[in-house]
Each structure stands twice: as C-alpha cells, then as structure tokens.
Amino acid sequence: MTATDPRLAAREALKLAAERGDAVALAAALRALLQAGPKPGDYAFASARLLALDDQAAKGAGLRPLRVFCARSVTVEPLLPQLVCAGAAAGLVLRVEVGGYGSFADELTNPAGALARANPELVLLIGDAEDLAGDLRPACAGGSGEEIAAAAEATGRALAGLIAGLRRHSKARLVVQGLLQPDRPALGDVADANLARGEGWAIAEVNAALARACREAGDAVLFDVDRVASRCGRARFRDERMFRSNRVAVSAECFEPYTRALVRAIRPLYFPARKVLVTDLDNTLWGGIVGEDGPDRIATAAEFPGNCYQEYQRLLRELTRRGILLAIASKNNPPDVEEAFARRERDILLRLEDFAAVQIGWHPKSEMLRTIAKQLSLGLDSFLFVDDNPVECAEVQLALPEVLTVNIPAAEPWRIAGLVGAALEVFDQLSITDDDRGRVAEYRAQKQRAELEAGAGSREEFLGSLGIVCTALSALDAPLSRTAQLLGKTNQFNLTTRRHSAGDVERMARLPGSQAWAVRVRDRFGDAGVVGVVLCTAQASDCVIDSFLLSCRVIGREIEAALLWLVGRHAIAAGQRRLIGEYLPTKKNPPCAEFYASHGFTVVDAARTPLGTSAGTVYEYDLQSGPPPLPPWIRFEESTP
Amino acid sequence: MSSSVPARLSSVLADVFGAAPEAITLETAVGKLEGWDSFGHLQAVLALESEFGVQFDPAKIPELTSVAKLKAYLEGKGVAWE
Structure with a gap:
C-alpha cells in the first residue's frame, strides 16, 4: 500500500472540482x-483553475472577485500565480491586469489612461526604490543631512502626488508598496545608524509620506514590504541575479511570504477584522493544571518557564488596549480558577475582570464559544480561539469552522506568544479609533446593564433608568474613518449591508436633500461611542434609506427607532413625504428582518418607489402625520450640522 | 540520453504553461504554446530552478527556447532523470 501524498491528492481534488x-x-x-x-x-x-471560475461561481463559494490593476516598475508576472492563491485563501479572486514598466506614473494620474480604461476595483503600485526614488541614494552618499532631507522630501512629495493623482479620477481602493531599506546603506552601517540623517532615515521618511498620502486619499493602504524583507532576511529577500537580469525584485524563495504579506495588506480594505480572542487557561494562559497542581504551583512568573506565559498574557493585555475583547473557555471548576486569579494576582498580568466573557465548566468548548458569542452579541466568525489541546481544537474546528483556531504546543511554552502573534493578522484594521479603545470598558458596562435589567420591574422601567442619550453627528465627522469602519464590518443589524467606502459616503453626503448621520450613544454606565450610521438620498418627494446599521452591542434599547425619528424629522424639513426602507437579506442579518415592519412601515411594491426593483423587501412610511415616534426613554441631541 | 521528455520536466512546464503534460514534447518551443511567452518563459525557469535545485545563468535564459534546449541545459547542470 502506498501512502497518499497530500499535495498530489489536493491537486487531483482541485482538478476534478474545476x-x-x-x-x-x-x-x-x-x-x-x-x-x-x-x-x-x-x-x-x-x-489558472481559480481564475477560470466565473464571478457568479466564485461568489457561490464565498470568494469575492476583484478587478485589479497593477501599476509597476518591476517584473511581477512570475509572482501572480502565488498572489492569486494567497488571495483565494483570504477570500478574494484577484483578476490582475499588469501595466507597463515605465508608464506607472501615467497610468496612475491620467484619467484617460490604461488604468482608467481598465476601471479596476483595486490598484496595486509595486515599484523598486531604483525606479521610484532614483535620486535618493546618490543624495545620501555624501552624508549631508540637509541634502538627504531635501531628497527625502522631494521623493515623498512626488510619490504622494501619484496617489493624489489617482484619487482625482478613480475611486478604486489602493495598495502602495513602500520602499525597501537597503541591505547595505550608502554611508555604511555605522554612519547610517549614528548620523541624524542617513539613507535608513530617508527611506523611513518617504514611507511615512506614502502612508500619509494613503490616509489622505482614503481607501488606501501602505504595504510595508520592508517588514517582510526583514522577516525573511534582506539578503535572502532579493536575488540580485534575477533582479539585474529580469527586474524580478523578490527572490523566488520569498514569493510565498511576500504574496501572503501583500494579501494581508489588501485584506482590511475588504474584510472586517475579527474582534474576540478566546483563550484556554491550563497550559495556555499559565503552565500546569490548576485543578491538579493547585493555584500556587501553576507556572506564571518572571522566571522561566512562567515568563513564557507572562509573555502571552502581555500580548493579550496589549490587544485589549485597541479594543479586542478577551474571553475564557476552560474546563475547570470555577472556584479553582477564581482562587488562581486571586492568589496569583501579582503573577498573572490579567485580572478576571479583563475578560468580557468567561465560560468555565465541563461543556464542550464549541458550546462554550457559542455561549460567549451570545453573551457578547458577536458572530463566531469574529472569534480567534487559542488552546493547547489538539482534541479541543479539532472539536471546535469541526463544530465551528468559522472560528479561527490556534493550537499551541503545551510542551514548548516559549512558542505561545509567537504562534498567537502570527495569527493576529485577523485582527488587522486600517485605523484604531477612540471607539475601539473604549470597547473593552463598554462591554464591562454592558455586563452591569444586564445586572440592572435582571433586577428591574418592566422593560420600560429598565430602559428609563439607563438615561440613554443619543447624539446625531454628520457621518463625515464621526469621524469618517469610524463611519467607514462601521459600514465595512457591521453584519447583524445592517438592513442593506452595502459596503460603502469613505469616498462613497462623502459623495452621497454632498447630494442635495441627502442625509448622512452617525450616532453616538451614552448612558449612565458609559459611552458606547459612535455605533450607528444612516445614509439617505432624496429622490423625488421620497427619502430613500440607502444604508441603516447599528452595532449589535446597543441593540435592544430602541436606538434604531430613535434613528428613524431623526431621519423622518429631517426628511419632513426637506419637504419629503415618504421614507422608503429596504431590507436585503444576508446570512448574517436576519436579526433586523422585521425592523421596518415593527416600526410602522408597510411593504410596498419596489416599482412604486424610486428604487424600481429590489433584491429584498421594500417598505414605505407616510410622513404626513409626522416622523416615526421617538421612544420616551431616549433623549436626542444634535451636534451642529 | 532518452529522446522523450522526462515526466518531472513535462509536468512543471505543463503547469506553468497551462497545458496538458502530453502536449509537452521535445519540439515544443516559445511561441508554439499559448502560455509560453516571455513571462511564461521566466516563470518556467524559476519553477525549474526550484524543482531541480539549480540556478540558470541569466545570460543563457533567453536562448533556452525549446523543451529540448531546456532538457539539455538541465542535464549540463548535472540533473539526472530517473
């Protein structure tokens, strides 16, 4: 009997499937x-087989097809097969058209050029410092700080000009590859490190200018290729033979990490970040088994091996600072765990209160994860699960394939932080807002609200006691990055799930009679931050609600009704006579399926509305007798428009 | 020296050029297969380097325009076919 080679088996399966x-x-x-x-x-x-799928088939498999234009100064063609495969692993079918070597500047800035004609959804700019910043190295070679600063400034400005030029004629999303640090800087290692300005400094300056231009352009991201090169080893990253002869700027042995990193940069433009890290305790958060070894003998300390676990705890604590929620799923007796956190308070860098949800018991882990998802009102596809036990990991993977599972080796605790760190790309996001930073505190407040609700007489009494205040802000000032973030990642209470970009919101907000709101919510327990967005356009005498969404952590307080009231009031002021709402069903949004019907709207034939047709259900609300009512327990403030 | 195309060679070229392995003969050359253009050629060279653990002389790469020439070049690098 011959053992099957998994590579050949997968190839055969792929061929048959195609x-x-x-x-x-x-x-x-x-x-x-x-x-x-x-x-x-x-x-x-x-x-080749992936690209042969038509768009409809790709979508059916959960893959998003993208028209990509790659403006470049180097040879990217041999990399494309790996880029396509890495893209598919992340949920994208990248159909790449490649521009000319010497024409990238024209392609990016010319509104009638090859790029504009290709009408891409995503643009990649991939160049080498020799082509994009040819004056930089010669300027650095003399070691004059002034000359180096002037060259860095000029290069940064020229490249930022290309990005701004693209944005003037195209709303495509953009990924710009940064410049590589030289393996051997012009002034030599010692001078480059010690002078106030050297080549290393200049490259970092240009990359910072590129990042700034990306932030200003919106829907754009800097791909820090130097990070990949330093991980691979700079000398190994480039094959001088293939670069000089064929302009292939990455060595073949680094195609895989390079294309994976490029896709990692693309991904946050299209997919929401995960939100929750669920960790096991025994042999994961600490060494040993608390139920057997006792709280005093589990390993968590400044000395080896306890410091390996502390390193993991430190990583988790860092994640909470940017709003990633932590939870525990552990097979233990709750008093043992509570005792461990209490007695080893100085040695464990996290407190039990730092975890937004805690499941300790003897249920299967998949069941614990389901309970946590319910408690946090978050989808399991926003979960990352860390456990040392391969059986538990396999059980979760089988029952809940949408959860990303990281199996860490119990026998090698020094690898825990590194393995989890490598998986953290699923938490990547383009911006970290105040709302992200406040999220952990907000979930703590949520727990307190739940306790209050359990003690309250009626729902109205409970809601009244919360002292809810909503503040309406322009979606452009929420800030706009937060609006775009909510549009990009809200799944459950999202009536139409249109993933508008920041640029789309700006354009919509400028249309006459349109409304573009973001809403901020606070109550006596805390400030939930900006948690909702409504976008409406004026069409004839109708106010058409294009997008309506609310973060699931404020659902159940009728904030959504207050938003309808807001939109209705402004529509009346603008002389509009009907609100038109649309529900487009997705796998995720059944929680809001009955939203319009339960708030006084009636179903209407799409043909009798400005929409004409709809893939979902269309509703109308007659504004003649006023806007939909504002729930009495909500106070509404409007900031100056 | 055998006169047919060794399977390890034909399977790499078939993958890169998007052709059936049977379509790869010693006479197959640049321009005769849809996928064998200048970029396909470069991609094939990189794939062959990885498959056989050899490095091509960049000056020679443009001259290796047929399967027969690629095979002979690999043999010159010490590649032995099973």
Whole structure:
C-alpha cells in the first residue's frame, strides 16, 4: 500500500472540482494544497483553475472577485500565480491586469489612461526604490543631512502626488508598496545608524509620506514590504541575479511570504477584522493544571518557564488596549480558577475582570464559544480561539469552522506568544479609533446593564433608568474613518449591508436633500461611542434609506427607532413625504428582518418607489402625520450640522 | 540520453504553461504554446530552478527556447532523470 501524498491528492481534488465547475470544492482543495506545501508549478496549476471560475461561481463559494490593476516598475508576472492563491485563501479572486514598466506614473494620474480604461476595483503600485526614488541614494552618499532631507522630501512629495493623482479620477481602493531599506546603506552601517540623517532615515521618511498620502486619499493602504524583507532576511529577500537580469525584485524563495504579506495588506480594505480572542487557561494562559497542581504551583512568573506565559498574557493585555475583547473557555471548576486569579494576582498580568466573557465548566468548548458569542452579541466568525489541546481544537474546528483556531504546543511554552502573534493578522484594521479603545470598558458596562435589567420591574422601567442619550453627528465627522469602519464590518443589524467606502459616503453626503448621520450613544454606565450610521438620498418627494446599521452591542434599547425619528424629522424639513426602507437579506442579518415592519412601515411594491426593483423587501412610511415616534426613554441631541 | 521528455520536466512546464503534460514534447518551443511567452518563459525557469535545485545563468535564459534546449541545459547542470 502506498501512502497518499497530500499535495498530489489536493491537486487531483482541485482538478476534478474545476472540471465539474464546483467552486466550493475547488476552494477547499486549494486550501488543502496550500497546507500541503505546494511547488511553483502547483501555484500556476491552481491559479489558472481559480481564475477560470466565473464571478457568479466564485461568489457561490464565498470568494469575492476583484478587478485589479497593477501599476509597476518591476517584473511581477512570475509572482501572480502565488498572489492569486494567497488571495483565494483570504477570500478574494484577484483578476490582475499588469501595466507597463515605465508608464506607472501615467497610468496612475491620467484619467484617460490604461488604468482608467481598465476601471479596476483595486490598484496595486509595486515599484523598486531604483525606479521610484532614483535620486535618493546618490543624495545620501555624501552624508549631508540637509541634502538627504531635501531628497527625502522631494521623493515623498512626488510619490504622494501619484496617489493624489489617482484619487482625482478613480475611486478604486489602493495598495502602495513602500520602499525597501537597503541591505547595505550608502554611508555604511555605522554612519547610517549614528548620523541624524542617513539613507535608513530617508527611506523611513518617504514611507511615512506614502502612508500619509494613503490616509489622505482614503481607501488606501501602505504595504510595508520592508517588514517582510526583514522577516525573511534582506539578503535572502532579493536575488540580485534575477533582479539585474529580469527586474524580478523578490527572490523566488520569498514569493510565498511576500504574496501572503501583500494579501494581508489588501485584506482590511475588504474584510472586517475579527474582534474576540478566546483563550484556554491550563497550559495556555499559565503552565500546569490548576485543578491538579493547585493555584500556587501553576507556572506564571518572571522566571522561566512562567515568563513564557507572562509573555502571552502581555500580548493579550496589549490587544485589549485597541479594543479586542478577551474571553475564557476552560474546563475547570470555577472556584479553582477564581482562587488562581486571586492568589496569583501579582503573577498573572490579567485580572478576571479583563475578560468580557468567561465560560468555565465541563461543556464542550464549541458550546462554550457559542455561549460567549451570545453573551457578547458577536458572530463566531469574529472569534480567534487559542488552546493547547489538539482534541479541543479539532472539536471546535469541526463544530465551528468559522472560528479561527490556534493550537499551541503545551510542551514548548516559549512558542505561545509567537504562534498567537502570527495569527493576529485577523485582527488587522486600517485605523484604531477612540471607539475601539473604549470597547473593552463598554462591554464591562454592558455586563452591569444586564445586572440592572435582571433586577428591574418592566422593560420600560429598565430602559428609563439607563438615561440613554443619543447624539446625531454628520457621518463625515464621526469621524469618517469610524463611519467607514462601521459600514465595512457591521453584519447583524445592517438592513442593506452595502459596503460603502469613505469616498462613497462623502459623495452621497454632498447630494442635495441627502442625509448622512452617525450616532453616538451614552448612558449612565458609559459611552458606547459612535455605533450607528444612516445614509439617505432624496429622490423625488421620497427619502430613500440607502444604508441603516447599528452595532449589535446597543441593540435592544430602541436606538434604531430613535434613528428613524431623526431621519423622518429631517426628511419632513426637506419637504419629503415618504421614507422608503429596504431590507436585503444576508446570512448574517436576519436579526433586523422585521425592523421596518415593527416600526410602522408597510411593504410596498419596489416599482412604486424610486428604487424600481429590489433584491429584498421594500417598505414605505407616510410622513404626513409626522416622523416615526421617538421612544420616551431616549433623549436626542444634535451636534451642529 | 532518452529522446522523450522526462515526466518531472513535462509536468512543471505543463503547469506553468497551462497545458496538458502530453502536449509537452521535445519540439515544443516559445511561441508554439499559448502560455509560453516571455513571462511564461521566466516563470518556467524559476519553477525549474526550484524543482531541480539549480540556478540558470541569466545570460543563457533567453536562448533556452525549446523543451529540448531546456532538457539539455538541465542535464549540463548535472540533473539526472530517473
């Protein structure tokens, strides 16, 4: 009997799936192939079959097709098969058209050029410092701080000009590859490190200018290629032979980490970040088993091996600072765990209160995760789960494939922080807002509200006692990055799930008679921050609600009714006579399916509205007798428009 | 020296050029297969380097325009076919 090579098995599965046109099986086979350690030919084989799928089939397999234009100064073609495979592993089908070597500046800035004609959804700018910043190195070689600063400034300005030029004619999302640090700086290692300004400084300055230009352009991200190169080793990252002869700027052995990192930069433009890290306790958060070893003998201390666990605890504590929620799923007796956190308070860098949800007991882990998801009102697809036990991990993977599971080795605690750190790319987001930073405190307040509700007589009494205040802000000043973030990641209470970009919101807000609101919510327990967005356009005498969404952590307080009241009032002031609402069903948004019907709207034929047609259900609300009512327990403030 | 295309060679080229392995013969050359253009050529060279653990001389790469020439070049680098 011959053992089956998993690589060949995955190839065969991929081939069969492609012949049958089965996109779901194809995507699964591709994942298996990537795990089995593919050869270069396998990438070409897989990418050709993936790209042969039509858009409809790709969508059916949960893959999002994207028209991509790659403006470049170097040879990217040999990398494309791996880029396509890495993209598919992240849920994207990247259909890449490549520009000319010397024409990237024209392509980016010319509104009638090749890029504009291709009408891409995503633009990549991939260049080498030799082509993009040719004056920089010669300027650095003399070691004059003034000359270096002037060259860095001029280069940064020229490249920022390309980005701004693209934005003037295209709303495509953009990924700009930054400049690589030289392996051997012009002034030598010692001078470059010690002078106030050297080549290293200049490259960092230009990259900072690129990042700034991306922030200003919106829907744009800097791809820090130097980070990948330093991880791979700069000398290994470039194959001088292939670069000088064929302008291939990345060595073939680094195609895989390079394309994966490029996709990592693309991903936050299209997919929401995960939100919750659920950790096991025994042999994960600390060493040993608390129920057997006792709270005094579990390993968590400044000395080895306890410091390996402290390193992991430190990582988790860092995550809470930017709003990632922590939770515990552990098979233990609750008093043992409570005792451990109390007696080892000085040695464990987290307190039990730092965890937004805690499941300690003897249920299967998948069940614990389901309970946590319910408690936090978050989808399981926003969860990352860390456990040392391969059986628990397999149980979760099988029962809840949408949860990302990280199996850490119990015998090698020094690897925990590194392995979890490598998986943290699923928490990547383009901006960290005040709302993110306040999220952990907000969930703590949520727990207190739940306790109050349990003791209150009626729902109205409870809601009245919260002292809810909503503040209406312009969606452009929420800030706009928060508005875009909510549009990009809200799944459950989202009536239409239109993933508008920041640029789309700006354009919509400028239309006459339109409304673009963001709402901030606070109560006596805390400030939930900006948690809702409504976008409406004026069409004839109707106010058409294009987007209506609310973060799930404020659901159940009728904030959504208050938002309808706000929109209705402004529509009346603008002389509009009807509110038109639309519900477009997705896998995630059944919680808001009955929203319009339960707030006084009636179903209407789409043909009798400015929408004309709809893939969902269309509703109308007659404004003649006033806007939908404001719940009596909500006070509404409007900031100056 | 065998006169057919060794399977390890034909399977890499078939993958890269998007062709069936049977379509790769010693006479197959640049321009005769849809996927074998200048970028396909470069991609094939990189794939062959990885498959056989050899490095091509960049000056020679443009001259290796047929399967027969690629095979002979690899043999010159010490690659032995099973």
